[in-house]
Amino acid sequence: xxxxxxxxxxDKTLESELGSMLSxxxxxxxxxxxxxxxxxxxxxxxxxKITVQxxxxxxxxxxxxxxxxxxxxxxxxxxLKDTHAVLQMTSDKADAVRTALREMGDSIRIxxxxxxxxxxxxxxxxxEVSERFELSQMSGSHAIGHTRMATESAVxxxxxxxxxxxxxxxxxxxxSLSNHNNLRRELVRKGxxxxxxxxxxxxxAYLSNxxxxxxxxxxxxxxxxxxxxxFYTFVVGTKNGFGVLRxxxxxxxxxxxxxxxxxxxxxxxRALVNLPGxxxxxxWEPEPATVYFWER
Amino acid sequence: MQTVDLSTTELRELNAGLYAxxxxxxxxxxxxxxxxGHHAVAVGINAPLNVDVHGSVGYYCAGMHQVGTVTVHGSAxxxxxxxxxxxxxVIKGDASQYAGATGRGxxxxxxxxxxxxxGISMKGINIVVRGNVGHMSAFMAQSxxxxxxxxxxxxxxxxxxxxxxxxxxxxxxxxxxxIAKEMRDxxxxxxxxxxxxxxxxxxxxTEFTRxxxxxxxxxxxxxxxxxx
Numbered sequence: 052x053x054x055x056x057x058x059x060x061x062d063k064t065l066e067s068e069l070g071s072m073l074s075x076x077x078x079x080x081x082x083x084x085x086x087x088x089x090x091x092x093x094x095x096x097x098x099x100k101i102t103v104q105x106x107x108x109x110x111x112x113x114x115x116x117x118x119x120x121x122x123x124x125x126x127x128x129x130x131l132k133d134t135h136a137v138l139q140m141t142s143d144k145a146d147a148v149r150t151a152l153r154e155m156g157d158s159i160r161i162x163x164x165x166x167x168x169x170x171x172x173x174x175x176x177x178x179e180v181s182e183r184f185e186l187s188q189m190s191g192s193h194a195i196g197h198t199r200m201a202t203e204s205a206v207x208x209x210x211x212x213x214x215x216x217x218x219x220x221x222x223x224x225x226x227s228l229s230n231h232n233n234l235r236r237e238l239v240r241k242g243x244x245x246x247x248x249x250x251x252x253x254x255x256a257y258l259s260n261x262x263x264x265x266x267x268x269x270x271x272x273x274x275x276x277x278x279x280x281x282f283y284t285f286v287v288g289t290k291n292g293f294g295v296l297r298x299x300x301x302x303x304x305x306x307x308x309x310x311x312x313x314x315x316x317x318x319x320x321r322a323l324v325n326l327p328g329x330x331x332x333x334x335w336e337p338e339p340a341t342v343y344f345w346e347r
Numbered sequence: 348m349q350t351v352d353l354s355t356t357e358l359r360e361l362n363a364g365l366y367a368x369x370x371x372x373x374x375x376x377x378x379x380x381x382x383x384g385h386h387a388v389a390v391g392i393n394a395p396l397n398v399d400v401h402g403s404v405g406y407y408c409a410g411m412h413q414v415g416t417v418t419v420h421g422s423a424x425x426x427x428x429x430x431x432x433x434x435x436x437v438i439k440g441d442a443s444q445y446a447g448a449t450g451r452g453x454x455x456x457x458x459x460x461x462x463x464x465x466g467i468s469m470k471g472i473n474i475v476v477r478g479n480v481g482h483m484s485a486f487m488a489q490s491x492x493x494x495x496x497x498x499x500x501x502x503x504x505x506x507x508x509x510x511x512x513x514x515x516x517x518x519x520x521x522x523x524x525x526i527a528k529e530m531r532d533x534x535x536x537x538x539x540x541x542x543x544x545x546x547x548x549x550x551x552x553t554e555f556t557r558x559x560x561x562x563x564x565x566x567x568x569x570x571x572x573x574x575x
Contacts, residue, residue, distance in 0.1 A: 301444070304425060322384075339463065
């Protein structure tokens with residue numbers, strides 16, 4: 052069991068409320084996933100942002116901007132948030148910064164990279180995770196959160212969701228894949244690098260690979276129905292899109308709600324009850340093996 | 348009328364209040380406000396009560412229902428009326444997966460749609476769905492009846508035993524050993540009775556097709572050995 056929540060804002064006046072609404076939804080899903088929690092927030096696209104996490108933030112983040120400058124001669128703006136840091140740079144410098152980060156040792160891990168996305172995830176109760184990273188203060192166009200009850204790999208920060216395997220992409224998963232080892236081998240052969248043994252990371256990398264081949268999110272998800280075996284409810288984010296897909300058996304719960312102001316996803320209706328205008332929203336259960344996606 | 352507001356009252360207090368009526372009924376009409384997707388609302392009622400829930404509920408509402416009527420004026424999450432024994436449960440909105448699963452008796456009415464696995468392993472319950480049902484509905488259904496005024500999804504009645512299925516709309520596909528059957532007079536009478544009980548007066552039983560077991564899976568066939 053895991054919990055998923057997601058929000059895709061249509062009415063720009065709600066963008067400043069994105070974090071507080073998602074935080075409330077995430078905490079409601081605590082009993083579906085008390086092991087660890089995480090969220091991806093898509094802010095206004097700007098310069099390149101790389102979000103990193105450290106197991107030793109005191110040492111690693113003491114002078115992160117200076118360390119990067121001396122490693123690759125790039126000036127980044129650094130924003131620290133507990134165990135995470137968001138580095139901003141011009142996009143032509145992103146690869147150099149990534150290389151520098153990788154060379155700084157195993158204690159620093161890249162959570163996400165892109166013009167809009169920031170991913171925060173940690174072991175612990177969803178309420179604690181939300182508070183540590185001040186989710187309720189964040190704003191943006193869309194966001195996806197996950198509360199994890201682990202089945203396929205260990206309870207670690209890297210095993211928490213969302214997984215990001217491409218620029219501005221992320222995926223969260225409720226369920227378990229049965230053909231992830233085989234799929235991972237095929238993707239490794241195509242040159243894709245994996246950080247964990249986790250099944251969800253394979254699903255994320257699979258979709259990233261489809262997007263890299265020029266598919267849009269809807270087509271990538273359609274292709275996933277054919278190639279991914281197992282139980283899944285996925286919620287996926289891209290820079291300007293938000294998608295939902297359930298496997299053909301559809302055991303894992305899912306509820307969608309849509310109003311003129313937003314599209315919201317919850318593993319259960321409980322997660323949606325505090326959203327504005329939910330009483331009059333169109334609320335439905337997404338059909339199995341059917342792709343739903345919204346783009347702005 | 349007893350009113351319980353779940354935004355200010357604990358769920359356990361509601362259910363305990365309903366169970367207390369088993370000793371001696373002091374209040375037959377109950378109104379539940381602000382269920383807000385709570386799980387296990389009004390489960391296991393065993394007293395002749397009318398419980399009206401105003402709003403949508405989460406998992407297992409009216410599970411193991413024994414006596415009386417529970418009406419949800421909203422939608423229900425997974426497993427509504429699971430293993431219901433008798434009495435009546437009415438969902439005014441939609442029901443999520445496995446509505447009425449393993450139900451042994453009574454009547455479950457879903458006025459909207461029911462999703463996948465509606466009536467899975469039903470054992471005597473009658474289920475009437477005004478809208479559509481999802482895939483694998485009435486899987487391994489043993490007895491009782493599933494009435495669907497709309498359409499049925501994939502693999503209806505897979506590995507069915509002796510439950511009766513009546514579908515007015517299209518069936519996307521039939522499951523293993525489930526076949527269309529002749530609608531005889533006794534089935535029309537039975538179906539009319541179920542529609543009456545569900546308060547449905549705008550459709551005729553003759554508009555339905557009956558489905559049931561071809562009974563070819565009842566005994567092991569050695570020719571199928573290679574399939575296992």
